[in-house]
Amino acid sequence: MSLDCKDTMYAQVEELVSRFAADAGLVGLKSEQASASAAPAGSTSAAREARATSSNYIELLRHKALIGAPMAGVSDRTYRIMSYLGGAVACVSEMVSVAGLFYKSSGSWDLVEPSPYEPPLIVQLFGSVPQQFVYATQHISQRLGQRLRAIDINMACPVSKVVKKGEGASLMNTPEAAAEIVRAVVSAAPCPVTVKIRRGYDLAHDTSLAFAETLVDAGAEAIEMHGRFAKQLYKGDSNLDAIRQLARVIDVPVVASGDMFSADHVAKSLCGSELASVMIARGTYGNPWIFRDAREKIQAWEKLHVNPQAQVEGEMNPQVKLQVNSQAQVEGDMNPQLNPQLNPQLNPQLNPQLNP
16 A cells, blocks of 8 residues: 555545544544654653543543453554444543563553554553553653543453462452552552452352442442353353442443444343443454444434423423413413403403494
């Protein structure tokens, strides 16, 4: 492909992604790049700008956001752009090892770097050493500046090569160690810090509520929950009711994850429930439009149940309807144009021409 063709293609991608970002309330790419070039990434002003850029992410999560989930070996820059074009309002990087960043692995750093044609990135980190989390958070913040939207900590990965090192879902067995990691990241991050968890580690113990409360107390601003236990890996079904139960109890947004394979299921999971948002992972395979299709279904539901306030208050509330009708009756009784008894032209007793 020629350079001219690539430039044209990337320009079209930038325009489309910018439009999706604007619709979602995200910072536009062009203004964002201009601000980033105006202030060095490591400067104090850049840190303040990064905080301002990312400050609405948690608020976004409270309003049925549809987010591209982190998937190792899948959710790279190209895949994320495809998800944005399909209607995602935010995307998370592949899972990045803090040890890899600490020891300056070029492959790990490549996972952190967003495309210039995507909105600010949520970077997901995994590991077990708080000092390495601090190092990774500080250096990611310096390198990305305003292009960093949030730091997400993975405490959900069930893969054996991760959990055997005390990382990923194995941290659910050590809540205090997990809380120490959250506190370390919060202390170093210029942006919101979120955590992804599971129902628990083994099938006999659902520890999600106590674990999530510990993380929130440590500074986590949102919890993403996959509705399986770590020992299940991806077998069986993700328990959506367990995620909803967590959402009823804790005060931060809860984002559901797991088995979001269709737009119908995504919409039904969010509409009329306590869940704040949804992360979609394998449901995007071959169907990046799942975000757009789910959003249309959610908007249709909201139009019927939320938006027409006047209809809800007037047509569906008998007391309000009675009050409105009573007011009309009062106005009619007092208005000669509406009440024949007060209008000589309409009342034979008052108009001799009408009274033979």
